[in-house]
Amino acid sequence: MNIILLGPPGAGKGTQAQRLVSERGMVQLSTGDMLREAVAAGTPVGLQAKAIMAAGELVSDAIVSALIGERLDSSAGRGAIFDGFPRTQPQAEALEILLGERGRALDSVIELDVDEDALVERITGRFSCAECGTGYHDRFKQPKVEGTCDVCGSHEFKRRPDDNEATVRTRMAEYRAKTAPILPFYEARGLVRRVDGMASVEEVAGQIDAILDGAAD
DSSP states (O other): OEEEEEOOTTSSHHHHHHHHHHHHOOEEEEHHHHHHHHHHHTOHHHHHHHHHHHTTOOOOHHHHHHHHHHHHHHTTTSOEEEESOOOSHHHHHHHHHHHHHTTOOOOEEEEEEOOHHHHHHHHHTEEEETTTOOEEETTTBOOSBTTBOTTTOOOOEEOOTTOSHHHHHHHHHHHHHHHTTTHHHHHTTTOEEEEETTSOHHHHHHHHHHHHHHHHO
């Protein structure tokens, strides 16, 4: 199975991708992570990317495609989750070519559909234990004993500085701008499926599994 997983920050996309990697043996292809890894490893593509980024320029579609091609070659036999690519129709067309050259095809484009106001509440209410990192929420998951971490007993908590309403709404606008160009491309191919990103983690997982299992039949 090869899928594109779409969803704005805070929609739970990362959680679902990690689950698919763990439970289904898929590989997550995050272009940002792959660029950083290639640069750190000093691969030929990584060296090209490093020089371009050092000059303050954007990495070209050709280099990103080369990175994805390398990762697909090294993960033969495993399904792929595409994260952060494609974001334009030319990139979507390039991905079709990359997959086709390797005897693969895109099975589904799954979007975690969210309500913006509810997502703002979900994200701005997050906080975590400063010691062990256990996550909590002002409304949905308070510590059992106020001011004390359930896991390690610490009394110190922290919030991410970017978990504020203005930042969340900016991210949502950026997400819509980036996904708008590719959704019609994939909708025309009948590949787009939407799940309720505001449901529980388990319910979202069930909806995604139903899509993947249905596509595999």
